[in-house]
Amino acid sequence: MSIMFGKARTCNIVPEHEPAECNIVVLGAMGSGKSALTVKFLTKRFISEYDPNLEDTYPSEEIVDQQPVLIKVMDTADQDGPVNCDRYLAWASAFLIVYSIDNRLSFEVCQQYVEAVTLYTKGPHPEAPIILVGNKLDMERYRQVNKADGATLAARFRCLFFEVSACLDFVSVQNVFYEAVREVRREAERSLSLRSLYISEDKAPISLSSASLLTPCYKELPTPTTAKLVTVKSSRAQSKRRAPTLTLLKGFKIF
Numbered sequence: 001m002s003i004m005f006g007k008a009r010t011c012n013i014v015p016e017h018e019p020a021e022c023n024i025v026v027l028g029a030m031g032s033g034k035s036a037l038t039v040k041f042l043t044k045r046f047i048s049e050y051d052p053n054l055e056d057t058y059p060s061e062e063i064v065d066q067q068p069v070l071i072k073v074m075d076t077a078d079q080d081g082p083v084n085c086d087r088y089l090a091w092a093s094a095f096l097i098v099y100s101i102d103n104r105l106s107f108e109v110c111q112q113y114v115e116a117v118t119l120y121t122k123g124p125h126p127e128a129p130i131i132l133v134g135n136k137l138d139m140e141r142y143r144q145v146n147k148a149d150g151a152t153l154a155a156r157f158r159c160l161f162f163e164v165s166a167c168l169d170f171v172s173v174q175n176v177f178y179e180a181v182r183e184v185r186r187e188a189e190r191s192l193s194l195r196s197l198y199i200s201e202d203k204a205p206i207s208l209s210s211a212s213l214l215t216p217c218y219k220e221l222p223t224p225t226t227a228k229l230v231t232v233k234s235s236r237a238q239s240k241r242r243a244p245t246l247t248l249l250k251g252f253k254i255f
């Protein structure tokens with residue numbers, strides 16, 4: 001059974017031919033590697049520099065555990081930590097909250113994001129899972145955040161925790177995004193079984209026509225002609241502002 005996880009985290013049951021959707025928001029301190037992780041997942045490439053003010057959402061068709069899913073990744077660009085979160089809290093199916101293992105301050109900002117998101121997501125609706133990501137694992141020699149610190153924070157908020165590097169292997173980065181989809185599926189199943197438990201206790205039959213959770217919402221996939229172009233800054237010697245850009249064709253992976 002494929003389940004739509006798009007808006008407001010209702011679990012829409014859609015016909016098998018419709019791909020499910022999963023909206024993943026990438027949060028974290030400036031410089032923690034949100035854009036690098038996003039681009040690595042979308043293109044398998046590590047691009048070193050990005051415009052710090054560039055915030056955009058990138059779709060990618062994936063197959064996770066033999067089930068097709070349209071993953072939409074919102075790469076955020078907050079300047080001052082978890083402020084004006086409204087733009088993504090209701091939209092998100094899951095959150096990747098990123099810090100850099102070589103930057104203690106980014107870990108503290110990450111804790112602020114975990115607390116802010118948890119305040120919003122705890123409640124009757126299916127919870128949007130949080131995945132804690134310690135990035136820049138390749139910078140082990142400059143480590144300022146112990147792996148145990150990350151694990152402790154994750155345990156406190158009952159979320160998954162991974163240490164990865166956007167500039168090392170692709171599979172570890174892809175696994176973080178795929179685990180987010182798996183967690184959303186598990187949460188949707190939990191929510192459905194809880195809902196059916198209440199309904200069976202109330203002995204109230206589900207009216208298939210009225211139950212909003214069964215209302216399918218169909219998403220048109222971008223065709224090559226409609227796919228928007230987004231740019232990702234990449235620079236070597238030049239400053240970030242004048243950097244040559246790597247153009248990603250939105251909606252399709254580039255290898």
Ligand SMILES: Nc1nc2c(ncn2[C@@H]2O[C@H](COP(=O)(O)OP(=O)(O)OP(=O)(O)O)[C@@H](O)[C@H]2O)c(=O)[nH]1
Binds near residue numbers: 031032033076
């Ligand atoms: N060594 C190393 N550097 C990384 C890694 N990921 C990102 N970086 C570098 O860290 C810097 C910031 O990366 P970004 O992806 O722009 O970080 P961000 O969180 O998007 O930062 P803002 O755009 O300012 O919000 C860049 O110089 C990247 O090249 C990593 O895994 N290892």
